[in-house]
Amino acid sequence: xVSRTDDEDLAVIKDWWQQNGMxxxxxxxxxxxxxxxxxxxxxxxxxxxxxxSLVYQQLLEAALEPSGKPDAAKVAELANTLxxxxxxxxxxxxxxxxxxxxxxxxxxxxxxxSELQAIVDKPADDSLAELARQxxxxxxxxxxxxxxxLKLLDxxxxxxxxxxxxxxKGDLLVQLGRTDDAHAxxxxxxxxxxxxxxxxGLQMKLxxxxxxxx
Numbered sequence: 188x189v190s191r192t193d194d195e196d197l198a199v200i201k202d203w204w205q206q207n208g209m210x211x212x213x214x215x216x217x218x219x220x221x222x223x224x225x226x227x228x229x230x231x232x233x234x235x236x237x238x239x240s241l242v243y244q245q246l247l248e249a250a251l252e253p254s255g256k257p258d259a260a261k262v263a264e265l266a267n268t269l270x271x272x273x274x275x276x277x278x279x280x281x282x283x284x285x286x287x288x289x290x291x292x293x294x295x296x297x298x299x300x301s302e303l304q305a306i307v308d309k310p311a312d313d314s315l316a317e318l319a320r321q322x323x324x325x326x327x328x329x330x331x332x333x334x335x336x337l338k339l340l341d342x343x344x345x346x347x348x349x350x351x352x353x354x355x356k357g358d359l360l361v362q363l364g365r366t367d368d369a370h371a372x373x374x375x376x377x378x379x380x381x382x383x384x385x386x387x388g389l390q391m392k393l394x395x396x397x398x399x400x401x
Contacts, residue, residue, distance in 0.1 A: 239278035242268050250285045257289050277311045280319075287322065291329075300326045307339075317348045321355055333362045350379040354389055361396075370396050 242265055249261040266282040273279050283302045290299035303323035310316035324336035336359050344352045353376035360369035373393050380389070 239269060239273040239276055242273070243278040243282060246282050246285055250289060257292070259289050259293060262286055262289050277315065280306050280311050280315050284319065284322070287326075291326065296326050296330050300330070313345060317344055317352070321348075321351060324355055324359065328359055328362060333359045337363075346379070350376045350384075350389075352376075353379065354392075357392065361392075366396055 246262060246265040246269070249265060250257045262285055266279075266286045269276070269279040269282040283306055287299040287302040290296070290302065300323060303319045303326065306315060306319035307323060310319065320339060320342075324339050327333070327336040327339065337356065340352060340356055340359075353372045357369045357372035357376065360366070360372055370393065373389060373396070377389055377393070
């Protein structure tokens with residue numbers, strides 16, 4: 188066996204380094220970028236969520252004052268902050284729901300409809316989509332647009348929303364004078380509820396329709 192000299196060993200090491208050293212360093216560097224980048228992104232997301240929650244809490248305080256009169260200007264200002272700095276987040280869209288609520292209470296139905304439509308068009312999740320959709324339908328009904336409201340509800344809803352969706356449909360159909368269809372919608376809503384939950388206002392609506400048919 189022929190032994191190599193130190194110079195030969197060094198040459199082998201240099202040759203290996205030229206072939207493999209840079210790719211290894213690049214791989215390590217990329218791994219570090221991924222690890223620290225992911226940690227940085229998680230920290231950013233956490234900071235964003237924390238910041239949005241603080242603004243949202245301020246909005247709640249402005250919208251739910253003990254006096255019963257929300258500070259409309261403050262609500263709008265904080266909601267705009269949520270939209271601009273935390274666009275598309277759940278907090279931003281819940282803020283829009285409060286803006287719509289304040290607008291309805293002030294009789295500004297067009298403003299309320301605009302806020303709610305924006306959520307319906309691009310919701311943060313399915314629950315927010317349904318909540319905004321049902322509230323928008325009620326706003327449209329208040330604007331004497333019950334037909335448009337019914338069309339808005341002509342989509343598939345998650346089973347958790349069947350009762351509220353069908354009861355709302357019944358209300359709209361009553362407004363349009365379609366009592367038979369309203370009765371059917373109320374019955375669907377009742378069937379989606381537990382026996383205990385179905386004996387309140389919904390049953391009263393069914394009873395009122397029955398009296399009208401008598």
